[in-house]
Amino acid sequence: MIVDVVVNQVYLPFLKDETRYQIFFGGSSSGKSYFLAQRAVLDVLEGHRNYLIVRNVLRTVKKSVFNEVIKSIRNMGLSDLFVINQSDLVITYKPTLKQILFAGLDDPEKIKSITPIDGVITDIWVEEATETKYEAIKQLDKRLRGQSKVKKRLTLSFNPILKTHWIYREYFGGWDDTKRFYRDENLIILKTTYKDNDFLEPDDIAALENETDRYYYEVYTLGNWGILGNVIFTNWEVQDLSEIRQTFDRFNNGLDFGFAEDPSALAHMHYDRKRSTLYILDELYERELTNDQLAKKLKRMIGDQIVVCDSSEPKSIKELRNFGVRAIPAKKGKDSVNFGIDWLKRQKIVIDIRCHNAKEEFQKYKWKEDKDGNVLPVPVDRDNHLIDAIRYGCEELMDMKPKLKAAIRF
Missing domain, CATH: 3.30.420.280 (Nucleotidyltransferase; domain 5)
Incomplete structure (x- = not known):
């Protein structure tokens, strides 16, 4: 099948990457979420992968990642090949019955019971992962089990916040702040910014480049982990x-x-x-x-x-x-x-x-x-x-x- 899809250049090497743990982080408007939505659609088309896509709270899912995946399907001209269930937040590829399922981590019992029609969940993508708790991600990792023709993957995407966050402590031990990519046997980390997104409008770029707050410029423009001083509340x-x-x-x-x-x-x-x-x-x-x-x-x-x-x-x-x-x-x-x-x-x-x-x-x-x-x-x-x-x-x-x-x- 020939699919009309345009992917930002920086993400092309990761369309087929099968490393178990994958982290895509960085600044605002870097295109990381849209790329992961594109990848999910393309993976399901190949017929061996089922996705579970989650955020910390269910009510934020529909207006973010769910719509992002639907947008990718439409932009690729594939709408006729998918059944989109708006109420259950399930997208099914008709020819193979492979699915993209969506859920919120605020309903752990539902997460435990989610099962695709055909096969097992091979991919879990956690959007805005800095919202989540350590225990929730560990439980999701355990969901990646069962026989599969492809390697299973857990993917986290987010804008970095503070270096005190558990994600930084858990995954960034080998990370070099002067680099933008890290790989070992089980983990890849890619940092991107607005400069990696070829589809931004000039006013979007100007808003990021003209940011005057030092913390916001570091985190949301440059995509760096922040160290925030002078916080008002610690109680x-x-x-x-x-x-x-x-x-x-x-x-x-x-x-x-x-x-x-x-x-x-x-x-x-x-x-x-x-x-x-x-x-x-x-x-x-x-x-x-x-x-x-x-x-x-x-x-x-x-x-x-x-x-x-x-x-x-x-x-x-x-x-x-x-x-x-x-x-x-x-x-x-x-x-x-x-x-x-x-x-x-x-x-x-x-x-x-x-x-x-x-x-x-x-x-x-x-x-x-x-x-x-x-x-x-x-x-x-x-x-x-x-x-x-x-x-x-x-x-x-x-x-x-x-x-x-x-x-x-x-």
Whole structure:
């Protein structure tokens, strides 16, 4: 079969590579995810491979890797040869029944039961692998078993974040930061950047090259592992809150509005006053939601609970109310940002394992620096959509201690 496919030059040597562990990482817009989607389609066409493609959270799969694979199929002119099941997130190649299956790591029981129609899973691709936990990847590795005509592969793709991440410790022992490729008997690592993508538009390139934040330039433009100084929050951890959340009966919700570049961000929380512990139970983090769409999602997530919203958008708050959401404006006030940060820094913060956007924000949120590198008491206005939502949702909690002190004083 002749297939019309154009692959970025840097990835061509890896179309047929059968090394057991494969890592494709680097900067934004480097084309790594699209290449892996192309490879998955081409591998299934050959008739010996079944794919399982995962992300940490199921609800992020459809709008990312699932659509990426469908795009590859269409661009190759192969739509008539595949059955695409949108509800089950399964793509089947008609002539051989080989499949590309999709799942989220937040449903481990489902992962265990996933089986292709014909043969075994030969390839597992973990997109945005830095969102995942070490234990989850080890469990996926164990899924690669059973008789197969081809060697099995576990592939990770991601933008690097911090060198403290378990992926760096686990796989990058032999890595040389001055090189862009590593190979040993069981592992290959390829680093790419936007310069390796021949299909970028000039404005995409300009946005990456004109990045002024040092950390973002290193990580997202140059594709380097970052070392982030001046982080604001170090008092947080990630846990699986599936069981303990069932014991909570009081909740706080905060909402930061967004649309195009910035996401609408909801934080659904519980606060344990005795232990000064804030639990981040769930999150909404989605762009291009109109207010009616946002209202539907909010009602599914928090029902008739009150949600405290960014008061700078009174029109949106009113529309949410008209759609049945109990939305109220945040009070904010002078120095409310730093006041909220100070309060949050004095709590223990526990983030549910499924809230990867909250985890990333807490990992990256940092103080500004002056031109000489001195730290300023002003947060960088970036990576803070959920953190802002958390501050709004916790306003009433922040007011409690001053009131209590006043009561004691009198």
